[in-house]
Amino acid sequence: MDKHLRVAVIGAGPVGLAAAAHLLERGLEPIIFEAGASTGAAIEQWRHIRLFSPWRFNLDAAAVRLLKPTGWESPRPTALPYGGELIDDYLAPLADLPAIASRLQTGARVIAVTRAGLDKTHVRDRDTTPFMVRVEHAAGEVRDYIVSAVVDASGTWATRNPLGTSGLPAIGEDRATDRISSPLPDVSGRDRDSFAGRRVLVVGAGHSAANTLINLADVAKSNPETKILWAIRGVTAQKVYGGGDADGLPARGQLGSRLRRLVESGAIELHAGFGIAALKNLDSGLTVESADGRTLETDVIVPCTGFRPDLEMLRELRLNLDPAVEAPTELGPLIDPEFHSCGTVPPHGAKVLAHPEKDFYIVGMKSYGRAPTFLLATGYEQVRSVAAALAGDQVAADTVHLELPETGVCSSDAGTSCDVPVTDSKREAETGCCAAPEPAFVGFPTGLVHGRSGSNN
Structure with a gap:
């Protein structure tokens, strides 16, 4: 890696x-491209959602080291922040620091990453050829930037999973976009008028769906004409209800228990085993058809179906992705949601995240591909390791652990080795595991995160 060139950070x-922050500590020069108008632009869309995990799991150690000399005061470690607080009390002050602000470009959407002068098919001198990052700026200008390495932390919020089964949009979904909301609308606040007094269908079996359903039930108390429908592909909602009082994260357990009571009382009409096959626009609303021929009538759909990574901008890079979840190949089996929760994923770093494309890394929510849960603390450990690898400190890069920013304690210090299987509830209680929005981003909303918003299973 040419250390005279900057390292591109996407997101x-x-x-x-x-x-x-970690690159700066390593003496490397980052340039940060953010597609949104400000830092945390994706989180801004779910600022009304509260995270499952307390502040102590949501702060990165290097970022805190940058902030402390400015007089910044850390939030109360045990408090559960809302998405808006994550921005206002942490990300915005961090982005305003001269060390970050001078290297941050907002309204800068990365549309392609490649090697300068080489497409994917060329191998000669590939590892020593710098990257070219093509960026579309807010005013429409398109520029190419030459960089030594690329860290893709762009997340998955912009690419939600479709409503249909088989991984494809339902027939007619593209013609019903005006009746499909964002994945985590503020149904009891900013977006209330779009839902109060209407027939609302929430699709999905993740914590984002649970959070939205509970908020809709609150809306219905003052607007009794509001009808709440809930469709899931699975035959039971037990996965969403969770462990109740026995849940490793109390806030998550309370969420599931409250949802169960609302369904049992009839406030929410649950339709299990409802895989959506088609949508039909009518003057009176929208007809939603299941694969087995059942139909539901609704005015608006809330799609809590999860997210997937946008890989289009990486087409000219040599990637090695897990065929199931579209995460880096070595990471895929560790996070496959059919076998793992976020609490059973061991810490990992540059070695696990590496691709055949030298000095290119996908980190954060996007590194998990289609897997629906993610720890912010895990993402922070990823980038600590990646920064060490790019700086040439391979020992530090390979020595991975789950470091909790406030205490410096890792999960093994709490009496559990990350190499030894433990029950989900035990590991989650120790690490602050959360559903990624399930954005979900430790860190995802009691409904989202970055970070990602559930599934429709």
């Missing part, structure tokens, strides 16, 4: 800014 969310 100015929690993990992207943490990457920049």
